[in-house]
Amino acid sequence: KAGVTQTPRYLIKTRGQQVTLSCSPISGHRSVSWYQQTPGQGLQFLFEYFSETQRNKGNFPGRFSGRQFSNSRSEMNVSTLELGDSALYLCASSFAGLSAAEAFFGQGTRLTVV
Amino acid sequence: AQRVTQPEKLLSVFKGAPVELKCNYSYSGSPELFWYVQYSRQRLQLLLRHISRESIKGFTADLNKGETSFHLKKPFAQEEDSAMYYCALSSPTSGSRLTFGEGTQLTVNP
Numbered sequence: 001k002a003g004v005t006q007t008p009r010y011l012i013k014t015r016g017q018q019v020t021l022s023c024s025p026i027s028g029h030r031s032v033s034w035y036q037q038t039p040g041q042g043l044q045f046l047f048e049y050f051s052e053t054q055r056n057k058g059n060f061p062g063r064f065s066g067r068q069f070s071n072s073r074s075e076m077n078v079s080t081l082e083l084g085d086s087a088l089y090l091c092a093s094s095f096a097g098l099s100a101a102e103a104f105f106g107q108g109t110r111l112t113v114v
Numbered sequence: 115a116q117r118v119t120q121p122e123k124l125l126s127v128f129k130g131a132p133v134e135l136k137c138n139y140s141y142s143g144s145p146e147l148f149w150y151v152q153y154s155r156q157r158l159q160l161l162l163r164h165i166s167r168e169s170i171k172g173f174t175a176d177l178n179k180g181e182t183s184f185h186l187k188k189p190f191a192q193e194e195d196s197a198m199y200y201c202a203l204s205s206p207t208s209g210s211r212l213t214f215g216e217g218t219q220l221t222v223n224p
Contacts, residue, residue: 003157033210043158043200043214056211090158094210099146103210105158 002026004093004106012112018079021109025072025093031055032074033103034066037088046089049074050096081113116141118203120215127191128223135186135218137175137201147177147184148212150200158200161186171195191222 005024013019025032033056034046045058049068068074072093078085089109094102117140127133139145147164162170164177164184175186184201201215 031210033212035212035214042216043202043212045211045213048209048211056209058211092210098209099204103160103212107157 004091004104006089006091006106006109008109009107010110010112012114013081015081015083015113017081018077019081019111021076021078021089021111023074023076023091023093023106025074025091026104029093029095029104030072031094031096031103032068032072033092033094034074034076035090035092036060037090037108038086043090046076078111083113085111086113087111116145116203116205116213118201118213118215120199120201120218122218123216124219124221126221126223129193130190133188133191133195133220133222135199135201135220137184137186137215139182139184139201139203141182141203141205143205146204146206147175148202148204149173149175149184149186150202150214152198152200154197161199191220193222193224196220196222 007022031050033048035043037043047066048056052068063079066076092103092105119138149161150158151161152158173188177184198217198219200217202212204212
């Protein structure tokens, strides 16, 4: 079965712009989590969506938001981009989000803010 | 607050040598501990979890609650083990949310 798919794979944006990233989970998975990966901070949890509802949230400013659609696909939006938002953004999907061991990761979207 | 610490950012060993990647955690409860691996240009994938007590690709990890550690070990490193390794923690109430350490880049030299 197809794995977790993230689009686009690469993005270059200018400071102050906004960006939307997409994550298509494995078929049948209803939970999607987002992480930011940077060399300095490592992997940090952004938020988790389950059945179109945000179920868990990390410690990121309100410029970072997300949503989930009825087909479980999720989008993440970052508004008013800052240079420090340059990172690899990973999403992970799981069937019910009850255990981290169920989670499968996508290949990520590399965002560069210039 | 939960926290995972991997003290070594870089670790270099020779093929056939034993390797140990250190992981310490802080959490006031009974967490679930994991090791994830990210090979070059590949996606992050689960290597092993403490509950299963499996040996995957020759790697083992034992949860030491007294020392709050979950070190990853392999008796004889192989070149294909070169990768970034992340220790991660999940709490019983956080579902699939993972708290990651900063990672250790392992290089196995021929």
